[in-house]
Amino acid sequence: MMRRKRRKKKRYGIWLICCLVVMVTGMICVPWIMNPENFRDEKNKINSFLYRTFEKDSYHAKSLLMVDRSNDSVFLSKREHEQQLPASLAKLFVIEYAYTLSDLDSLVKVNQEVLLL
Structure with missing residues (x-):
């Protein structure tokens, strides 16, 4: 026992x-x-x-669309025709603030190092 x-x-x-x-x-x-x-x-x-x-x-985003605005060619797209919920307000405020600081039609040169990040 x-x-x-x-x-x-x-x-x-x-x-x-x-x-x-x-x-x-x-x-x-x-x-x-x-x-x-x-x-x-x-x-x-x-x-x-x-x-x-x-x-x-x-890319881990639900949808994605990258377009060359000079000739409207699509670089990269992922579910671009599906309806998605809008981005958060913080992101929209950042976009609006960037719009006030720069011209959206201007070209931006990017180094190869930045693209590899």
């Missing part, structure tokens, strides 16, 4: 230690896993498998 009680106590102790190890590991690893940069290659592989297309370091 005493042996059974000791075995049960050992089992509970081992089970408790295992739970604590899992909890501590989770508390350490989950914040690291939540960063999108850490598993970018794996996410690209999963997306290429699911959607049958490979887009390395694809």
